[in-house]
Amino acid sequence: xxxxxxxxxTFHEKSTEVHALQNVTIHVQKGEIYGIVGFSGAGKSTLxxxxxxxxxxDTGTVEVAGQNLSSxxxxxxxxxxxxxxxxxxxxxxxxxxxxxxxxxxxxxxEHRSPAEIEKRxxxxxxxxxxxxxxxxxxxxLSGGQKQRVGIARALATNPEILLCDEATSALDPQxxxxxxxLLKRVNREMGITILLITHQMQVIQLICDRVAxxxxxxxxxEGPVLEVFGRPKEEVTKRFVRTVINDQVPETFYDTIRAESxxxxxxxxxxxxxxxxxxxxxxLCRRPGLEVNIVGANISPLQGTIMSVxxxxxxxxxxxxxxxxxxxxxxxxLRQRLMIDWESRNITEIPAGKERTDG
Numbered sequence: 001x002x003x004x005x006x007x008x009x010t011f012h013e014k015s016t017e018v019h020a021l022q023n024v025t026i027h028v029q030k031g032e033i034y035g036i037v038g039f040s041g042a043g044k045s046t047l048x049x050x051x052x053x054x055x056x057x058d059t060g061t062v063e064v065a066g067q068n069l070s071s072x073x074x075x076x077x078x079x080x081x082x083x084x085x086x087x088x089x090x091x092x093x094x095x096x097x098x099x100x101x102x103x104x105x106x107x108x109x110e111h112r113s114p115a116e117i118e119k120r121x122x123x124x125x126x127x128x129x130x131x132x133x134x135x136x137x138x139x140x141l142s143g144g145q146k147q148r149v150g151i152a153r154a155l156a157t158n159p160e161i162l163l164c165d166e167a168t169s170a171l172d173p174q175x176x177x178x179x180x181x182l183l184k185r186v187n188r189e190m191g192i193t194i195l196l197i198t199h200q201m202q203v204i205q206l207i208c209d210r211v212a213x214x215x216x217x218x219x220x221x222e223g224p225v226l227e228v229f230g231r232p233k234e235e236v237t238k239r240f241v242r243t244v245i246n247d248q249v250p251e252t253f254y255d256t257i258r259a260e261s262x263x264x265x266x267x268x269x270x271x272x273x274x275x276x277x278x279x280x281x282x283x284l285c286r287r288p289g290l291e292v293n294i295v296g297a298n299i300s301p302l303q304g305t306i307m308s309v310x311x312x313x314x315x316x317x318x319x320x321x322x323x324x325x326x327x328x329x330x331x332x333x334l335r336q337r338l339m340i341d342w343e344s345r346n347i348t349e350i351p352a353g354k355e356r357t358d359g
Contacts, residue, residue, distance in 0.1 A: 001161065001193045002028035002051055007060030009046055020046040021057065022217040033187050033194040035204040037240055038214035044197040048163055051195065052084050053077065065160065085154030089166035091146045095139040099130060102138060103153045110157065124152040128182060144175035151182060162186060164196035168203060180207050201240040205302055213237045225303045230270050230334050246298045247309045248347055249340070253295040257313060258342060264315040270334040271308040280331045281310060289320035
């Protein structure tokens with residue numbers, strides 16, 4: 001549905017150059033919710049503006065619904081843009097006009113008949129659960145209601161794609177959750193492909209199918225949400241994941257761990273999907289020659305399922321520890337051995353290739 005390939009964009013500001021995008025490639029499949037996450041200045045907004053050609057890349061290609069945007073002009077470009085709805089962070093509504101007027105505006109610009117406008121506005125207001133606000137002025141609405149109006153306006157022209165530019169950043173957590181549920185309904189019930197950008201990993205966690213992580217104009221990590229959350233590779237991705245899933249050893253346990261004189265290993269276990277129901281830790285506790293301490297735990301909703309994260313201190317002789325690791329790996333749980341830097345009191349991950357060499 002959306003294919004951005006090797007796209008680069010540089011802005012020239014006075015005597016400086018800002019490399020907003022550097023060889024960015026993403027492919028968004030029809031019918032999915034694709035998230036782009038990154039801190040301010042990562043290039044997210046520039047990337048999403050390529051999709052409706054509010055920006056054009058210096059190099060690379062942008063294809064939407066099988067059409068190369070660089071080849072479209074005039075009526076053909078306008079026709080494609082009508083397939084794309086847009087939801088904004090600050091709503092971009094006319095506060096002095098009614099809800100009906102705001103939602104009907106794109107239909108008026110398309111010269112639809114009054115009867116068509118009346119029918120379609122009623123449909124989308126019912127969908128976003130604002131039928132009773134039809135004649136209210138936007139200035140009288142709450143932030144969440146304003147965003148629902150913005151979504152209704154974006155849906156009025158029956159788009160195939162919905163672009164969401166930080167659509168929940170101005171909302172409180174409870175309202176954010178309700179708007180995300182609405183966007184999920186838009187995707188499931190209307191079959192609309194959604195491309196959203198955000199700096200909130202919670203948004204990715206709750207509704208996205210796949211995610212691209214951006215940093216300094218580049219996509220540094222990309223993949224299914226379960227995979228990226230389960231095994232984040234880049235440091236920036238790990239920072240984002242930790243904003244919603246606490247996978248660290250609480251500092252209150254550091255002294256207890258350091259005081260242990262017996263042979264031990266720290267292991268981080270992540271259970272996702274079917275593995276959540278497996279009694280892996282209970283079985284570990286029954287293994288001869290092995291003592292198990294739980295020093296950290298977290299359970300979070302993720303893409304319609306649950307991710308459970310446990311930090312275990314496994315105490316025992318080398319062979320018992322190795323056998324326990326083999327059992328964990330065979331169970332389907334994601335395992336990562338950890339090490340505490342006692343000087344900095346930081347947790348570091350031991351690379352997979354080195355964890356078997358310490359005896």
